[in-house]
Amino acid sequence: MFCPACGFENLPGADRCEDCMEPLMKLDVPRPRLGLQQRLMEDAVSHLNPLPPISLPADAPVIEAIQLLKDRKVGCVLAVEGKQLVGILSERDLLYKLAGSPNSLDQIRLKDVMTAHPVTLGLEDSIRFALYQMSVGGFRHIPIVKEKIPVGIISIKDVLRYINRTVLQQGSEEASSRAGASS
Template sequence: MPQYVKDVMTPAVTSVRPDASLVEAAQLMRAEDIGGVLVALDGELLGVLTDRDITLRAVADGVDPLTVSCHLVCTPNPVTIGPDEEVAEAAALMRKHEVRRLPVIRSGRPVGVVSMGDLEQGGPPA
């Protein structure tokens, strides 16, 4: 019997505004103990920002993380998946696009995130 993304995803969506600074995003990631946040405006997904993005696309280039916005550093138009898709499809998308997280979208709005950890553990932590 197939397992579905909605059964293993982390349903809480942690997001930042596109104009939020990288420092704000990093502080939120630390507080939530997560490695990435969604960049969204009015419920519309604009991108995904990871700790790796901040390190490689900003800090390594010497930009000021207090003044640079998340929208300038995030991965725009990320690969997404629906909650009713099979977990095997999520894993295939992650492999194909070499990503560790997929935003889960329903009716154009983010409703969760599925990560490699979710797939390996069979779902989000209780």
């Protein structure tokens, strides 16, 4: 990558020019191509239509959270103190943290088994960033917050539905343009 200020050839991915220290970060940003790649990079999480959050106080018995997961057929419950998000309890948390526990489920509190300080996103964050966070963090759910207050939840299923919808829409548009070109 050549520095626009001095012409020095830097290694790809360099943050600054090795010769003149000119910032290069904006030059190495991936540019979206058309179609799905562009939509993933540019569309906001709000396009995933996040579901309303399901939450409980952090000091609620974990048995209440389990019942909510079962009744609502969801994969996580958010833990709050007041209105602010303090944790998330997923099905995976239950498996890894409760399996073999000698305590009765009504004695264990949500705060004892939740993942504290979960990664969160805002409605304006990109879908690409949501996928990145899920991939790096190894989780399937991300709370959507506004000023630390949960306003929604997204899951990998939401992202996959979005990708499917986008691919089908692009296929329809391509078929329509081919049909229009042949008439």
